[in-house]
Amino acid sequence: MESEMGGGINRTVAVYDVSGELIKTYEGKFDVEVGNTNGNPYIVFDDENNKRHIVYYTTGTIFIDEK
DSSP states (O other): OHHHHHTSEEEEEEEEOTTSOEEEEEEEEEOOEEEEETTEEEEEEEOTTSOEEEEEOSSSEEEEEEO
């Protein structure tokens, strides 16, 4: 409900490669959608600047923390 009424939840998204190395970190207030296309899992979110991010994680790991 907080997410729907407030335009998202404060989150940190950290993307790691298969070796555990950090590739990218995103922080802000946004909603996260999880999907799968032909066996390729991904997350989608629009950041606070309305830029869309689609992250496929077939060979890595994604952590999503709510603040």
